[in-house]
Amino acid sequence: MATINPPGFPIERGKIHEFANSLQDDNPMYHDEVAAKAAGLPSVPAPPTYTATSAHFSSGDDGSAIKSLGLDLRFVLHGGQEFEFVRPLFAGDVLTMRTGEVKSFVKEGKRGGQMKIFDMFSEYVDQNGNVVIKVKNTVLQTGGVVKDG
Amino acid sequence: MADSAFDKIKEGDEYSFVVKNFNRTQFVKYAGAGGDFNPIHHDQTFAESAGLPTVFGMGMLTSGMLARVLTDWFGATSVKKYGFRFKTRLWPGDDVTFKGVATKVYSEGGIKHVDLDLTAVNQKGEVLIESNATCRPWKP
Numbered sequence: 001m002a003t004i005n006p007p008g009f010p011i012e013r014g015k016i017h018e019f020a021n022s023l024q025d026d027n028p029m030y031h032d033e034v035a036a037k038a039a040g041l042p043s044v045p046a047p048p049t050y051t052a053t054s055a056h057f058s059s060g061d062d063g064s065a066i067k068s069l070g071l072d073l074r075f076v077l078h079g080g081q082e083f084e085f086v087r088p089l090f091a092g093d094v095l096t097m098r099t100g101e102v103k104s105f106v107k108e109g110k111r112g113g114q115m116k117i118f119d120m121f122s123e124y125v126d127q128n129g130n131v132v133i134k135v136k137n138t139v140l141q142t143g144g145v146v147k148d149g
Numbered sequence: 150m151a152d153s154a155f156d157k158i159k160e161g162d163e164y165s166f167v168v169k170n171f172n173r174t175q176f177v178k179y180a181g182a183g184g185d186f187n188p189i190h191h192d193q194t195f196a197e198s199a200g201l202p203t204v205f206g207m208g209m210l211t212s213g214m215l216a217r218v219l220t221d222w223f224g225a226t227s228v229k230k231y232g233f234r235f236k237t238r239l240w241p242g243d244d245v246t247f248k249g250v251a252t253k254v255y256s257e258g259g260i261k262h263v264d265l266d267l268t269a270v271n272q273k274g275e276v277l278i279e280s281n282a283t284c285r286p287w288k289p
Contacts, residue, residue, distance in 0.1 A: 055184030
């Protein structure tokens with residue numbers, strides 16, 4: 001499947017509307033630019049986890065970011081994530097993601113044998129060169145099929 | 150709305166909502182919106198090849214919904230820190246309660262801050278995700 005990615009990661013009003021809808025979030029701030037501006041905001045703000053949509057602007061679309069770490073998609077789990085917001089994002093912002101270090105370690109899992117854990121650090125920089133969000137993303141690969149319970 | 154929540158907040162205050170009967174269409178809707186096309190979340194054949202009974206929801210769908218506790222309560226621009234750890238997977242048919250508790254109310258740099266513990270729990274009482282967050286009023 002072809003994936004074409006523009007440079008930068010644009011924060012867009014229509015995408016915010018779609019993303020908020022996929023979270024069943026009817027907060028008018030995300031859907032109504034007039035309401036957002038009336039509340040004193042520059043435009044509609046992005047929900048806290050909106051940077052997940054950067055997958056549309058990277059080769060991560062086909063899982064290759066995961067594959068580049070040598071992971072098997074069938075046994076990869078998202079362990080968690082930590083966001084630190086310097087400021088909220090608004091439609092009209094254009095971000096650049098800077099990937100930082102990856103820390104990996106191995107842990108004995110309770111249910112799926114040995115687990116490989118990857119902590120991936122990154123930050124997003126806005127159109128003015130300021131860091132707006134810092135992220136730590138944790139991905140796990142289990143030794144095999146994980147049974148719940 | 151948001152500022153008045155900060156005025157009234159006390160340690161121990163709670164906010165919650167329930168989303169009933171998650172379905173595969175919601176997973177696909179989030180895949181399109183968020184850009185997570187890992188087939189484990191939409192492709193039954195692929196899920197079975199990984200030994201699973203069916204597809205399961207993205208963690209980021211659960212965490213995105215859990216963040217609504219913060220933004221419904223304190224406003225869309227209020228989140229300063231949001232961290233979460235996934236514990237159990239979200240399956241089609243699940244009913245999930247999303248809940249936050251204010252654990253600490255304090256002032257930092259003259260601005261009121263609230264620390265919170267959050268969870269999403271399914272109909273069996275299993276924790277899908279646990280989270281810590283900090284909110285504060287934000288002005289442009």
